[in-house]
């Protein structure tokens with residue numbers, strides 16, 4: 001299904017997602033947050049932190065397990081990810097954005113009922129306390145944005161019945177983009193440590209400038225695209241099919257340099 005052409009003049013909103021490798025590198029994170037702060041107009045930041053959660057879990061004797069880029073989250077792992085994502089990483093990022101003059105406010109999906117999800121019910125794999133997004137509170141987000149707030153989301157959602165759930169941060173960015181595309185003209189950027197989606201994950205000079213579903217399926221079957229890049233691209237194609245029109249994956253230098261090489265996603 002191709003996205004509906006936009007007929008109204010919608011306000012622009014940038015949704016930017018950063019992952020664990022940037023978060024774990026203080027110099028890169030600081031440079032990213034400085035670039036992010038300079039984006040004009042409405043903006044939302046979504047952060048992961050999977051790398052830090054894995055380190056913390058291992059340090060207390062848990063054995064992290066990922067399937068296709070998604071974490072199996074039992075009760076002990078849920079405690080770790082809530083502490084790391086909604087606590088340490090989220091508050092550190094909010095403080096640094098404040099220092100960059102962006103009036104950031106940190107949220108999990110439970111805060112203001114901003115993102116509700118359903119516990120994943122998979123017939124073959126028990127993911128544990130992992131949530132699939134069901135509903136985004138777009139009214140509250142519009143109010144926050146129009147009052148100059150920069151929302152900063154971590155990868156924790158809730159089920160509306162008191163249960164926190166772990167939700168892949170790429171999925172959070174994509175679901176926010178889909179929900180808000182009814183009221184904003186969305187640019188969705190996934191920033192990570194590499195310059196884009198690569199033909200060879202070990203060769204930074206092999207950036208794919210445009211990727212569609214056909215090329216994605218081919219490279220996934222060849223295992224040239226694997227691990228965390230799988231949910232990232234699945235989320236991109238899902239967003240495109242549901243009305244989000246501009247999606248890029250690349251290094252955060254693309255935020256301030258329109259000529260920086262990166263990957264554009266097409267249906």
Ligand SMILES: Nc1ncnc2c1ncn2[C@@H]1O[C@H](COP(=O)(O)OP(=O)(O)O)[C@@H](O)[C@H]1O
Pocket residue numbers: 018019020021022048049050069191192193194196197198199200201224225226227228229232
């Ligand atoms: N073809 C590919 N091009 C680029 N990265 C790839 C590719 N295939 C797998 N990857 C891996 O995907 C990772 C990005 O996914 P992930 O770790 O989930 O990102 P994030 O840093 O946003 O959390 C990269 O660090 C890289 O190791």
Ligand SMILES: CC(=O)N[C@@H](CCC(=O)OP(=O)(O)O)C(=O)O
Pocket residue numbers: 018019020021047048049050051053069070071081130131155166167168169170228
């Ligand atoms: C269910 C699930 O997989 N949740 C992710 C959430 C964090 C995340 O997505 O972090 P990155 O963006 O740094 O990979 C996890 O716990 O790893």
